[in-house]
Amino acid sequence: MKLENEDALDNLIICHQCYTLHEEIPIKDGSKACCSTCGGILYRYDTRLIDHGLALSITGLIFFILANLFPLVQIDILGSEQFITIPKTIFSLFESGFYIVGIICAFLIFIFPLMIFIVNLILFTLLKFGRGDQWTKDLLILLSHITPWSMTDIFLISILVALVKLIGYAQIHMGISFWALAVFVFIDLYIVKRLHLSEVWMLRKRIIQNRETDDRG
Ligand SMILES: [Zn+2]
Secondary structure, eight states: OOOSSGGGGGGEEEOTTTOOEEEOOOOOTTEEEEOTTTOOEEEEEOTHHHHHHHHHHHHHHHHHHHHHHSOSEEEEETTEEEEEOHHHHHHHHHHTTOHHHHHHHHIIIIIHHHHHHHHHHHHHHHHHTTOOHHHHHHHHHHHHHHGGGOOHHHHHHHHHHHHHHHBTTBEEEEOHHHHHHHHHHHHHHHHHHHSOHHHHHHHHHHHHHHHHHHHHO
């Protein structure tokens, strides 16, 4: 296969399982394209993905706000009560003089997760209304950079590990925020697993193409 120019690369897709190169062809809404060699899924085209993405980002944001507003856990040790919240965890690191750890922690468990859901919300809203071609491109690039740095799942697991170690020494009560955080982490994992960035890129391309044909016709 000989390529005329670099743009021709955009129309080629590689199978992630057997590395066969395929030419990307338009497929019907709600269907998927499979590899001719191994049968693995190459890409899907499903405009419902936009509504799913939008619904999941709004739900995720609500649970993230809930997870930050109320106590995660309440610990009673020898009559003294301690509440742990996400903002308090970060602030107590600063108060204890762990500035660098505090900044890293603030980014990993607060700023990046919040940013990802806000970016998703703006991105899917723009895609839904078929607007902001340059914006959607920039947001998708930003998402690919920040997605690996959201670590609320690791934070949740570390809370669980700490609680298991405290059993026997203290009385532990789970707060509303703990369950909100658990739901948030579940939604976060589901988005990463279900909404592949490559498929969102493809959706964006198809939306722009469809609009251009509409404009011509
Ligand atoms: Zn294949």
